[in-house]
Amino acid sequence: MNLVKKLVQLYAAWFKMGLFTFGGGYAMLPMIQNEVIEKHHWATEEEVMDYYAIGQCTPGVIAVNTATFIGYYQAGIIGAIVSTLGVITPSLIIISIIASVLTNFAEIEIVQHALKGINVGVCVLMTASILKMAKSNIKDTIGMVICLTAFVLAYFLKISTVWLVISAGVAGVVIQAFRAKGSVK
Numbered sequence: 001m002n003l004v005k006k007l008v009q010l011y012a013a014w015f016k017m018g019l020f021t022f023g024g025g026y027a028m029l030p031m032i033q034n035e036v037i038e039k040h041h042w043a044t045e046e047e048v049m050d051y052y053a054i055g056q057c058t059p060g061v062i063a064v065n066t067a068t069f070i071g072y073y074q075a076g077i078i079g080a081i082v083s084t085l086g087v088i089t090p091s092l093i094i095i096s097i098i099a100s101v102l103t104n105f106a107e108i109e110i111v112q113h114a115l116k117g118i119n120v121g122v123c124v125l126m127t128a129s130i131l132k133m134a135k136s137n138i139k140d141t142i143g144m145v146i147c148l149t150a151f152v153l154a155y156f157l158k159i160s161t162v163w164l165v166i167s168a169g170v171a172g173v174v175i176q177a178f179r180a181k182g183s184v185k
Contacts, residue, residue, distance in 0.1 A: 006075050007082045013040060014067045014086030019094075021063070027122045028063045029129035042074050045136050056165045063087055146171055 013035045021028040029052075036042045043051070048066070055065035064084055071083025105111050138144050146168050153159040 003075060003078075007078065009040065010071050010074060010079055010083045011086040014071070014083045015089055017067075018063070018087040019090035026062070026126050026129070028066075029133070030125050032066065033129065033132070036070055042070055045133070047073075049133060049137055053165050053169070056161050142175055 017028055017031045017035060021031055032048060033045070036048060037045055048070075051066045051069040052062060054069065055062040058065055064087055067083040067087040068080045072080035075082070134147065138147055150164045150168055154161060154164055
């Protein structure tokens with residue numbers, strides 16, 4: 001496939017994801033799974049999870065970081081730029097429109113109810129994506145222990161996700177080293 005066609009596909013796919021996703025990077029997971037993994041085969045589910053993990057640890061918005069990583073993986077630096085522009089363009093347009101009319105509509109009760117409904121829908125989509133990712137990424141008891149520990153630390157103790165991702169990565173390396181030596185099954 002020629003580079004221009006690939007760049008157009010990257011921009012269009014990420015523009016679509018940016019346009020139709022409310023709620024940020026986590027809410028974008030279902031669309032990323034559909035567009036990136038299933039439709040275009042730009043990355044595997046494991047690779048997308050790796051990009052998300054890295055996106056958690058790097059400055060910036062997760063969706064933008066993920067678009068940048070996948071764009072780079074597909075078409076180098078120009079692919080990263082095009083994908084990043086694709087995912088942020090809808091937000092820039094929508095924010096500009098909303099900012100120009102927000103004061104006129106923010107207090108309207110039906111608008112407030114619509115936004116509450118959208119928030120519930122986003123939670124459902126995020127939960128479905130999390131369950132799908134858990135099924136494909138938690139492969140054994142140790143993985144479940146790491147997952148539950150990270151959840152407890154994040155939810156109840158408010159530990160930074162950066163530290164959780166780094167700690168989970170270190171735990172994975174240490175556990176694999178013990179497995180290689182035959183100490184852990």
